[in-house]
Amino acid sequence: MPSVYFETITSKQAFRRHAGNPTPLYCRQQHELPAASDWSTQELFASRVVVHNVRGGVLKHRIPHSSSGFLRPPPRQSSAELSKIIVPLPPGDQDLTETELIHRLGGTAGMFWAALLHSFASDNAGHVSREEHAAWAMSEDATVQLASTFLRHALVHCPLQEVTAIGPTPQLLLEFSGIRRRMLTHFGEGTLELEATADGEVALLRKDATGRFVHLGQAVMLLEAKKRFELVREGKPLITDNVLGQMLAEALTLRLSFSAAESGYFEDTIVIVAATRQYLCFISFYIPDPYVEKLQKGSANDDMDVEPPRYDSDEDGDLEYEGEEGKGGEEDDEFITVRATDWLDLSTERCRQLACDNISALVDWQLNKIG
Numbered sequence: 001m002p003s004v005y006f007e008t009i010t011s012k013q014a015f016r017r018h019a020g021n022p023t024p025l026y027c028r029q030q031h032e033l034p035a036a037s038d039w040s041t042q043e044l045f046a047s048r049v050v051v052h053n054v055r056g057g058v059l060k061h062r063i064p065h066s067s068s069g070f071l072r073p074p075p076r077q078s079s080a081e082l083s084k085i086i087v088p089l090p091p092g093d094q095d096l097t098e099t100e101l102i103h104r105l106g107g108t109a110g111m112f113w114a115a116l117l118h119s120f121a122s123d124n125a126g127h128v129s130r131e132e133h134a135a136w137a138m139s140e141d142a143t144v145q146l147a148s149t150f151l152r153h154a155l156v157h158c159p160l161q162e163v164t165a166i167g168p169t170p171q172l173l174l175e176f177s178g179i180r181r182r183m184l185t186h187f188g189e190g191t192l193e194l195e196a197t198a199d200g201e202v203a204l205l206r207k208d209a210t211g212r213f214v215h216l217g218q219a220v221m222l223l224e225a226k227k228r229f230e231l232v233r234e235g236k237p238l239i240t241d242n243v244l245g246q247m248l249a250e251a252l253t254l255r256l257s258f259s260a261a262e263s264g265y266f267e268d269t270i271v272i273v274a275a276t277r278q279y280l281c282f283i284s285f286y287i288p289d290p291y292v293e294k295l296q297k298g299s300a301n302d303d304m305d306v307e308p309p310r311y312d313s314d315e316d317g318d319l320e321y322e323g324e325e326g327k328g329g330e331e332d333d334e335f336i337t338v339r340a341t342d343w344l345d346l347s348t349e350r351c352r353q354l355a356c357d358n359i360s361a362l363v364d365w366q367l368n369k370i371g
Contacts, residue, residue: 004231005044006051006239006340012332015050022046026188026298036196036253039245047248051338057354059282059341061365062269074160074364076357081157084109085150086352089117108153115146116346120278138277140227144199147223147275148178150346154359155202161363171370173205173213174220174363181219185256188298196246196253198222198272204366218258220366221271222250229276237279237343247272248336251285255292271362278347282358283340290333 022045102110200223229237251270344351
């Protein structure tokens, strides 16, 4: 089975070993820039992407207004409403219709369980069968429906977002929208155009002087859904170069759009939740200011010491490297740093809890920005 970028390029040293001499994106002509859905290995190398896996299943977010360091995940949040999408249903409820589940559990929780039980039921949780997966006939819309109901319920009922008639209320809210988001941006001194479309978004609302929450028109997380995995190894799904490349294009497009936003909102880290069938993976793309400036102005920095490409021919299987970089060291302004959780199987209670923990960490990160 061929190597994949996500598993191979896990440090700056690994990048230099495999990259060869990629032409930076801003040095391309418009006709040489593929559509976002077609980005793959070449665009990953041209964008200088390095991947770090996350241990513990919860994505950590950078400390706001700090050049380094990460926030600790907030204490695990719990509530009666949140538990409705975490705690398994009683055996007698698993054959109920969507209408019955909605009346019993409420709107989003009932819709989530109906989508999970009726479309994604599996007797082998956490293991993906290649044969079963290849024969999967459900559309991508089924994945979007499941992910949307879960994310919406987790956000609405996250205790950090509790809005009540009495007591203090948060200064901002995050809300999920299942409407596809089309994004358009320019770079390379405005000569190159990039367009990308996400399957949904988590939008930011802030409280104005009157006490009302107002949409800022900016997304803090995108949803990218697929109906099936393109690559499965020993029962574990893998993120292919094409899927990672497509998410990179979405992250870059959104990141570059912040500089032109009238809302004043700014973010150097773009979070994307990848969804396939009943699996979620939380992924962050750290795209620092100096990187963006070079991309926008088209000023090359091609003095990197890279070796001849070995990405397709490396047969020694050695993907671990010595030194700080191989241990997930600090980011470099010349690179895009990608961090990702494992795939979380929403058919298991443990992974539903971890997915809710990721939502709490996302909300906590945004709250920390305003102090």
